Amino acid sequence: MAAERGLMGDDRRRQFGLYLAGLRRRTGKSQRQLAALLCALSGTTSITRNEVSRWERGGRVPDTWLPFLAAVLHVPEAQLQQAVSYARGDRLAQLPGATQTLAQLLPPGDPLEPRAARTGRRIGIDTVAGLAGRVHGLRLADDVLSGGDLIVPAFRELSAAVALHRDSTYSDDVGRALLVQIGELAQIAGWIASDAGRLEDAERAYQLGISAARQAGDGPLVANLAGSLAYHWSNSGREDEGVDLARAAVDEAGEDAPGKTRALFFDRVAWAHTKMGRTHAQAAMRALGEAHEALGDEDGPEAPQWAYWVSREELEVMDARVYTELHRPLRAVPLLTDVLGRYDATHARELALYRSWLAVALADANEPEQAATEALRVIELSGDLASDRTASRTRVVLERLREYDDVPEVHTVLAEHGHLRLAES
Template structure:
């Protein structure tokens, strides 16, 4: 079917004095900072203008952003001849100030049917989307009341929620954490989290409940929404992860659970750091730490410091990284089994400290330290944390390679690949890719060729 030329885009480019090559370069650059690899050129732009071709989303939005930066004002998609093809562009991105708005925001996201939910962009990520939610949470980390009754919310459903209902959701979150650790965020069992939110949580949060029951309910749904975000992150669906994280933070505020809100911020920090925004990762981790002084347990604060250390390492700040690791170690040494730790932080202990320290020193280019901490992390690994064990093996392989031990690197890499074939995790795939990239100078070695062959199935996994 023939298309009409996109005269609006052509006219605006002319007025803005942007060449086709210049626009292509700007769009590619904007994509790069969002973790996308785009290879548009002047011919691509010519097709958009003269043949009316429409690039896949979110590229139309990047085009508008590129032109906006040049002319100094916001440019809407319709001004450049594109319509917003996203059926739910803002769902899950808002952080309403009031509780009824928070309920609407969360349920709108959870109600997306599976086909629409998969339509959320897989690769796009914008760390700036966290600015308003984090600022509002820092100002008011808890709501004064979450009571829902016919008197306060006339359109509330007649469902009367009890503590038992909230407890069932917490049990679902407990099971989901175990599935995620063992099978990866893309496993069918992990996908049941979003279905639990859609089918079980939506009717409950729209029902009636006392303030105490509501706090418990919002805490449970915040845990589930954070898990949904973590699983989306693990499978490479970063924009979907952002939406679930933002709603998890808003629900943690409704629950008046400041440590849980800090845990959501720590998850945001890990994602920002992973996507190349280490400075913002530091800010998010420090926000969690500052708000939780005197509130969170030693184990929880220790984890926040570990996340802070990861961001400092990615930023290349070795001194700050060491300070954060030292603070984490001191706090974890103080943690005791009898502490009133939330269940969601139970995974943090010496093994996690060693694993994060190893990744920090990997990013700082210190292979001896990586080997030392990786040995400790691997010694404490269990079958319950299958994915983490595979990630640690991949890190160990890189450290062995950097130390000149090719045989040991290939041995650890082979074990990492074997685990990666058993979990559904895009992060695991990317760790294997990074290892193979580092092994490229040795690609003629039989051991390396064998490892690369073993990894073919893993690398074929779609992002």
């Protein structure tokens, strides 16, 4: 029990840190600028950029600095005090920030509440439609929040949806629609779990979703879940299985699937082959070409809502990631530079991830000074995120820069942030 309480306290401090980082970013200040302003207001020199970083990582709680933080961040001191109380373990305290953002993105009401007890345990299509709204709300939340923020609500919703299917009665059509939503919810829950570093939970969610989607007879959704699991395997040491499953996902979807979905599935095939190494380079390049060809197919059926994010820009990012992994920086750098110049700044995790590939590509292109600049951007963005993916990519970038330790810009980055390379995943 003591260990469990300790973990809960660590989680609360990390969530407080994310909340504080969000307030800072909203004002447009860097960690260094915030530290300087706090020193100016308090008349001390004891607050450094590293101290702000500790607060935002959850290492410390800055309760003695609240009046100055409130003034600099333009929030009521009482709000910050409430957040500190939450970090300190007060059961009655609520944490603003991620919780509020999620509440804003999810539709009102809770269709997963056991309404069946009030309606004779029979549900209709309206309940499924409400669930669909919450599933898409989680997807939108994942655009701006990280796995550590969303893991609890995502799996709570998934468990409730499964219970709704198990404990209610419904028509065949409603039952199939409910299974589709369970499949979609399992997909986003699996993605969130992977981002939170909960790899076994991610795999279980994907497998549950595949089962639900197959029972519902939704081939593209089965393929989306299988492709997601293939991507998960490719990134966690099961590269052979990742290739096989990614290919099977394309076959499962079939040629009549919407173009956006086929583009996504081919991109996952490309990544699976890329993770196999240079011997699979040509297979990866072919799959990239097939993805772009599929995206250009506008004659097929309309894409499902879960494919809303698939676009030419996202395909170009995958192109660049593949080129980077295959050590073709002259192709990767222009693509990433162009896409990042147009990318939504609110999607901090994706910005951090994509800049991490740009940093590596620049190092491969023998441009260590530019690589160091990008590395700093990755670190700055990642410091605010409860994402295992960004933490892992930060380690990759710092490891790649070690070759250029004699370059002053790189040496400074490694001297100030080299500890992140050794941090546990």
